[in-house]
Amino acid sequence: MICSQNDIKFYNDFQLTNYNTLKIKSTAKLFYIPDNDGELITLLKKFKNSNPIIIGNGSNVLFSSKGIDEPLIYTGKIKSVITVGDVVEAQAGIKVQTLSKLALDKKLSGFEFLIGIPASLGGACYMNAGAHGCSISDSFISAKIYDLEKNKIITLKKEDMNFSYRHSILKEKPYILLSAKFKLKKTSQEEIKSKMDENIIFRKNRQPNLSMPNAGSVFKNPENCELSAGALIDKCGLRGFQIGDVQVWENHCNFVINKGKATSNDYIDVIFEMYSRVKEKFNIELTPEIIYIGKMSKSEKEKWKILKK
Numbered sequence: 001m002i003c004s005q006n007d008i009k010f011y012n013d014f015q016l017t018n019y020n021t022l023k024i025k026s027t028a029k030l031f032y033i034p035d036n037d038g039e040l041i042t043l044l045k046k047f048k049n050s051n052p053i054i055i056g057n058g059s060n061v062l063f064s065s066k067g068i069d070e071p072l073i074y075t076g077k078i079k080s081v082i083t084v085g086d087v088v089e090a091q092a093g094i095k096v097q098t099l100s101k102l103a104l105d106k107k108l109s110g111f112e113f114l115i116g117i118p119a120s121l122g123g124a125c126y127m128n129a130g131a132h133g134c135s136i137s138d139s140f141i142s143a144k145i146y147d148l149e150k151n152k153i154i155t156l157k158k159e160d161m162n163f164s165y166r167h168s169i170l171k172e173k174p175y176i177l178l179s180a181k182f183k184l185k186k187t188s189q190e191e192i193k194s195k196m197d198e199n200i201i202f203r204k205n206r207q208p209n210l211s212m213p214n215a216g217s218v219f220k221n222p223e224n225c226e227l228s229a230g231a232l233i234d235k236c237g238l239r240g241f242q243i244g245d246v247q248v249w250e251n252h253c254n255f256v257i258n259k260g261k262a263t264s265n266d267y268i269d270v271i272f273e274m275y276s277r278v279k280e281k282f283n284i285e286l287t288p289e290i291i292y293i294g295k296m297s298k299s300e301k302e303k304w305k306i307l308k309k
């Protein structure tokens, strides 16, 4: 049911299948869709003590099949962007693929790697998303952030963001990114277009597209290891391994796809098997990239604790 509070739209018992790229069936008790950053800040102030959860494009989340009790706020409508010379400032909900195309139009280089990543800018900064040897931190200048603890807006520069491989300060503190500023490089459109095309071709056979619902790479590549997470999983004989409707993708073992009616429980069981078999064979503990959101059973909690330690 659609409702309105101070003119901010929200829904009770909202179906989330179309708000996560894994297409897990889940329900949010309260789902908010703010139209602008003013509405988002109003919601953050209102819910600062109730653990509000922000989602962007839902391409790195595992929603619980048992549902989500915390207020869930979707940023997809907060997506304006301003370009001045080679500086681009964009709001959290814009899709990074849109930013990549906009940079191409403006003859600005630095966002070519974003063309195949189905993320919002907020989610990409949270994860320090990266591909093809580049990451969101490379051209980052600063961000406007809402600090839920101090209940105010702060500005953080790149050096304050604690960026590293798939990590930023947004994972450490109760910070919500409102917008971010980047410095790109003027160059020719042909050069940018050719890099983007290369990146798209590279992905074609190495990643499932969204017609096979998935949430990108399951595990980070382990440090100081010659083999990638996918290669380690493959060597454990898990190509095509399946529980329920959750399957290790046949073409690349660091992806897990939803073949129809996947549940979060089956997803955790599959990735726990991947983790356990790699640990047993290689004594390497893989770390999942995905973020779990919502209720968990006791056994899910136990497995997740081991996976995330």
Ligand SMILES: Cc1cc2nc3c(=O)[nH]c(=O)nc-3n(C[C@H](O)[C@H](O)[C@H](O)COP(=O)(O)OP(=O)(O)OC[C@H]3O[C@@H](n4cnc5c(N)ncnc54)[C@H](O)[C@@H]3O)c2cc1C
Residues within 6 Å of the ligand: 021, 053, 054, 055, 056, 057, 058, 059, 060, 061, 075, 092, 116, 117, 118, 119, 120, 121, 122, 123, 124, 125, 126, 127, 128, 129, 130, 131, 170, 175, 176, 177, 178, 207, 208, 209, 210, 214, 215, 216, 217, 291
């Ligand atoms: C087909 C496919 C390909 C992919 N390829 C890549 C790749 O090449 N490289 C890569 O790094 N990732 C890749 N991913 C994973 C995913 O796209 C990234 O992790 C991305 O950064 C997630 O962004 P999102 O907007 O979807 O975030 P969501 O999944 O919506 O959220 C992820 C986390 O970010 C938090 N978050 C979202 N917005 C904000 C905000 N405004 N402020 C604070 N926290 C916020 C959420 O609370 C959550 O904890 C891929 C995924 C898929 C499905």
